[in-house]
Ligand SMILES: Nc1ncnc2c1ncn2[C@@H]1O[C@H](COP(=O)(O)OP(=O)(O)OP(=O)(O)O)[C@@H](O)[C@H]1O
């Protein structure tokens with residue numbers, strides 16, 4: 153029983169409407185009544201009921217059309233709709249479901265049946281919502297964990313250039329004091345106070361000063377130190393930028409995103425995950441149009457697949473003494489879809505577990521290395537979040553390729569697609 | 571002259587540290603290696619008094635270098651340097667210490683920190699007043 157639920161009763165027949173509304177109100181539901189389609193849509197938009205009981209045959213807009221309209225609006229698209237109608241032919245019933253209806257009750261009805269069905273659908277709807285919520289929570293939790301783990305890698309990636317930029321700067325500082333000493337010597341030689349030295353003296357003093365300042369070494373090394381420092385600073389800012397892009401708060405609305413850039417920033421942030429075991433090759437199609445996507449989620453998908461690829465390669469090459477593997481990421485446009493391929497030269501996936509890899513908590517990794525959530529999240533994000541698809545091609549001993557396809561046009565509402 | 575081997579997989583870092591060693595060229599002779607494998611073969615070829623090694627490197631990790639040095643050349647002193655770990659939960663420098671590194675330095679460190687550590691390990695401390703007695 154769900155006493156707090158609000159139910160919209162739509163019927164042009166005042167008697168039927170009254171019976172339904174009264175019985176439901178007695179059961180403890182809050183009820184709203186509408187006598188025709190447009191009134192129903194208006195009330196639904198305004199009060200966002202938890203369930204709609206909808207007559208099919210009404211003057212003006214019929215129930216099927218009302219249902220289609222409700223399903224195409226964000227605020228009411230999830231609301232369960234139960235049709236109540238006198239028509240019983242199968243084509244009619246089929247139509248009720250195809251426009252997004254959740255159930256179908258025929259007149260004359262028994263109030264007990266109506267109550268039971270209403271209650272069941274409210275429970276079902278609530279359960280689905282809970283599931284969605286916990287799925288979203290899981291996604292957030294994994295993202296936080298990933299960001300935490302990446303932070304360690306990112307610190308590592310930043311510490312090295314910080315080290316050598318510091319070393320170079322210190323070298324330049326010492327160099328400069330040597331150069332200052334050299335200049336002082338030359339100044340002394342040119343000052344009028346001291347007696348003019350002989351040419352030989354002059355030459356030997358200058359030589360000595362140049363030697364003292366290690367000039368040949370400085371001339372060779374100062375430009376290199378400067379260049380290396382600039383390069384180091386560029387490395388630092390690249391990773392900081394990538395981190396910022398990767399940890400993009402991830403709006404709940406899709407945005408037109410440059411997938412190539414998302415891949416670049418994610419691979420940069422995750423560099424520490426793969427660089428000890430594999431080389432990375434990116435073949436990113438510059439002409440790929442923007443793709444409507446949830447960028448934060450997509451970054452996480454790419455990360456999960458890269459980490460999996462790196463793990464699979466590490467299993468084959470060990471600590472690197474057995475050579476290195478390769479991860480290749482390719483983007484392209486295939487028909488109306490953007491395709492991302494993430495290929496690795498790891499050990500492949502044995503036939504026996506093909507069907508399980510996308511299952512939540514399925515893992516072949518030891519505790520601490522994997523929890524088996526990675527691909528489950530990848531699957532949810534790609535199929536449910538983006539209306540895309542994910543496929544695997546794998547060969548034991550050769551490697552694995554994950555193929556993601558994302559529609560270039562924002563997915564139409566799922567009821568229209570039906 | 572004391573011979574020192576410096577191992578790191580980052581060429582920029584090797585060059586930069588090498589520049590800082592330049593003023594000490596009359597006391598220390600520095601050789602560099604870009605990975606663990608190269609370091610281990612250099613160690614077989616000629617003697618060193620001290621090895622400074624990064625920990626996380628492709629082509630044989632620094633831990634392996636430390637292990638082999640401690641096993642085959644127990645007289646060589648070892649300084650481990652690292653910019654952190656791949657996993658948050660693991661402090662690689664602690665691990666390096668337990669593998670037998672005499673001294674560990676977290677990147678970024680200053681060249682002075684490094685030189686001080688070298689002097690201490692090679693017993694070149696003039697005043698022998700090193701505040702740090704965290705050796706081995
Ligand atoms: N590229 C790959 N090559 C070989 N096997 C793979 C690959 N990607 C996934 N797998 C297999 O699929 C399993 C499930 O992967 P999934 O990413 O869901 O979980 P996990 O990597 O084990 O743990 P988590 O991602 O939660 O840290 C892995 O344990 C592994 O056996």
Ligand SMILES: [Mg+2]
Pocket residue numbers: 456459460522525526527
């Ligand atoms: Mg995984």
